[in-house]
Amino acid sequence: MSTPADRPTVLRNGVALVGPELTERPFRTLTLHGDSIGEFDSADDAGESFDVDGGYVLPGLIDCHVHFDLAAHPLAYVHWDRSGFVRSVTCLHNGLLALRAGITGARDLGSVDHLVLEYAAHVRAGSVTGPRIAAAGRPITITGGHCAQYGLIADGPVALRTAVRSQIAAGAPVIKLMATGGISTPGNPGVQGLNLDELTAAVEEAHKLGARTAAHAHSPEGIKAALGAGIDTIEHAAFADDEAFEMLKGSGTTLVPTVSALNNIAAGVGIPDDTVEKSLAARETYRASTARAIGAGVKIAAGTDAGTAFNPIGGLVDELDMYVTGGMSAYDAVRSATVHAGPVLGDKVGVIAPGHRADLLVLADDPRADLAALRRPVRVVARGRIVDPAWLDATIEEYASVLA
Incomplete structure (x- = not known):
C-alpha cells in the first residue's frame, strides 16, 4: 500500500514549496527519513522513489x-x-x-x-x-x-x-x-x-x-x-x-x-x-x-x-x-x-523544512495560482510513506461496501 517504513523515500525532479511563505525550491531529490523531512539534492539518494516530473510538492x-x-x-x-x-x-x-x-x-x-x-x-x-x-x-x-x-x-x-x-x-x-x-x-x-x-x-x-x-x-x-x-x-x-x-x-x-x-x-x-x-x-x-x-x-x-x-x-x-x-x-x-x-x-507539521514531519502532497500544477490544482493529487505522502493510489481507491471501495 505504501513504501516500506525502514527505507528512505526519495522524491525526484520537482519544485518544493518550502517554509512558512511557501517559497519555490527546485530540487533534484528530496529525501525523507522515516517520518522526517531530510535533505535536498543529497549525493546519497538510494531508496524508494517517485518522479515528481516537474510538478509541485507542498505540505499535506x-x-x-x-x-x-x-x-x-x-x-x-x-x-x-x-x-x-x-x-x-x-x-x-x-x-x-x-x-x-x-x-x-x-x-x-x-x-x-x-x-x-x-x-x-x-x-x-x-x-x-x-x-x-x-x-x-x-x-x-x-x-x-x-x-x-x-x-x-x-x-x-x-x-x-x-x-x-x-x-x-x-x-x-x-x-x-x-x-x-x-x-x-x-x-x-x-x-x-x-x-x-x-x-x-x-x-x-x-x-x-x-x-x-x-x-x-x-x-x-x-x-x-x-x-x-x-x-x-x-x-x-x-x-x-x-x-x-x-x-x-x-x-x-x-x-x-x-x-x-x-x-x-x-x-x-x-x-x-x-x-x-x-x-x-x-x-x-x-x-x-x-x-x-x-x-x-x-x-x-x-x-x-x-x-x-x-x-x-x-x-x-x-x-x-x-x-x-x-x-x-x-x-x-x-x-x-x-x-x-x-x-x-501539532508540532513540526504544515511546513516543508528539514526535521519537520514528512506529510506531503504532490501536484502537477501550482495551487498558489489556482486552488483547482488541489483537487488533482498526483501522490500523497503520509508519515514519510508514499500511499499507493490504486490501493487507496480499492480499500475505500471495500470499506464503502461494508457501510452501504
Missing part, C-alpha cells in the same frame, strides 16, 4: 475540524447508535477519504466516546493507514448545552477541571469546549454555554497538562468569553461582531470557520426540521461573518466540520474556495490549510 493539507466517527448522514448523530464494528470501519473509511483528498492531518473535535482516540493511536503506531490525527475525545458542555446528549456534561469550574483531566487521561491532546449553543442540536446557537469562569478553569487545566483547547463559539458573548479564558482556537464564529474579530486578531488566536458545513443543508432530505431552519437562517450571515474575519486580518486555519449532515470527509478545497470568495487570495487559502493549520494540529 490539514483539516482542523472533522468528525471521523460520523458518516455525513442526514441524521448525523444516529451514527453513534450503530455497532462498534460499523463505527470503526467508518473511521478507517473516513481516514482514507481524507488521504485521497490530500488531507494528511486532521483535528477530530468530538465523538460520543473515545473511539477516535483509539483510531488515532493505531495510525500513530503505523498499524493502519490514515492521516495524522489530534483527537479531542468527548466534547465538554453544560447541562442542556450543545451536544449535551452526547458530550461530557460539566457545570462549574471544579467539574470542568475534572472533565478536562478525564479526556487528557484518555489520550486527548486537544480539548473541545462548547462556549455557545449549536445549529445541529436543539436550542439557540447564539446563547452562551460555558461561562468565563468555567472556560478559564478548563483552559488552565488543559494547558497545565500540555493539551491545546478549542471552543465551539457562534455568538460574540461566547467568543469573547473563550478569548478571555485564553483559548487556542475559535470554531465557527457564525454570528461574530466586529469587536469579537478585533479581539481575535489582537489575541493571535486562530479562527477555524467551517463555513462550508452548511452548503448542502436543505429541506426534504431527511435532516431534522429544526436543523434545516437554523441552518438556512444562518447561512448567509455565516458566509458574511467569515468574509469579515478575512477582511479584518484574523488568522484563519482551514476546517470543514466534516462528518456532519451531507458534509463528507474530503471537502477541504470547497472550504478554501469559500475563503477566496470571501476575499482571501488563493495563496493565503493554501497557507490556511498548511502553514497556519500546522500549529493547530
Whole structure:
C-alpha cells in the first residue's frame, strides 16, 4: 500500500514549496527519513522513489475540524447508535477519504466516546493507514448545552477541571469546549454555554497538562468569553461582531470557520426540521461573518466540520474556495490549510523544512495560482510513506461496501 517504513523515500525532479511563505525550491531529490523531512539534492539518494516530473510538492493539507466517527448522514448523530464494528470501519473509511483528498492531518473535535482516540493511536503506531490525527475525545458542555446528549456534561469550574483531566487521561491532546449553543442540536446557537469562569478553569487545566483547547463559539458573548479564558482556537464564529474579530486578531488566536458545513443543508432530505431552519437562517450571515474575519486580518486555519449532515470527509478545497470568495487570495487559502493549520494540529507539521514531519502532497500544477490544482493529487505522502493510489481507491471501495 505504501513504501516500506525502514527505507528512505526519495522524491525526484520537482519544485518544493518550502517554509512558512511557501517559497519555490527546485530540487533534484528530496529525501525523507522515516517520518522526517531530510535533505535536498543529497549525493546519497538510494531508496524508494517517485518522479515528481516537474510538478509541485507542498505540505499535506490539514483539516482542523472533522468528525471521523460520523458518516455525513442526514441524521448525523444516529451514527453513534450503530455497532462498534460499523463505527470503526467508518473511521478507517473516513481516514482514507481524507488521504485521497490530500488531507494528511486532521483535528477530530468530538465523538460520543473515545473511539477516535483509539483510531488515532493505531495510525500513530503505523498499524493502519490514515492521516495524522489530534483527537479531542468527548466534547465538554453544560447541562442542556450543545451536544449535551452526547458530550461530557460539566457545570462549574471544579467539574470542568475534572472533565478536562478525564479526556487528557484518555489520550486527548486537544480539548473541545462548547462556549455557545449549536445549529445541529436543539436550542439557540447564539446563547452562551460555558461561562468565563468555567472556560478559564478548563483552559488552565488543559494547558497545565500540555493539551491545546478549542471552543465551539457562534455568538460574540461566547467568543469573547473563550478569548478571555485564553483559548487556542475559535470554531465557527457564525454570528461574530466586529469587536469579537478585533479581539481575535489582537489575541493571535486562530479562527477555524467551517463555513462550508452548511452548503448542502436543505429541506426534504431527511435532516431534522429544526436543523434545516437554523441552518438556512444562518447561512448567509455565516458566509458574511467569515468574509469579515478575512477582511479584518484574523488568522484563519482551514476546517470543514466534516462528518456532519451531507458534509463528507474530503471537502477541504470547497472550504478554501469559500475563503477566496470571501476575499482571501488563493495563496493565503493554501497557507490556511498548511502553514497556519500546522500549529493547530501539532508540532513540526504544515511546513516543508528539514526535521519537520514528512506529510506531503504532490501536484502537477501550482495551487498558489489556482486552488483547482488541489483537487488533482498526483501522490500523497503520509508519515514519510508514499500511499499507493490504486490501493487507496480499492480499500475505500471495500470499506464503502461494508457501510452501504
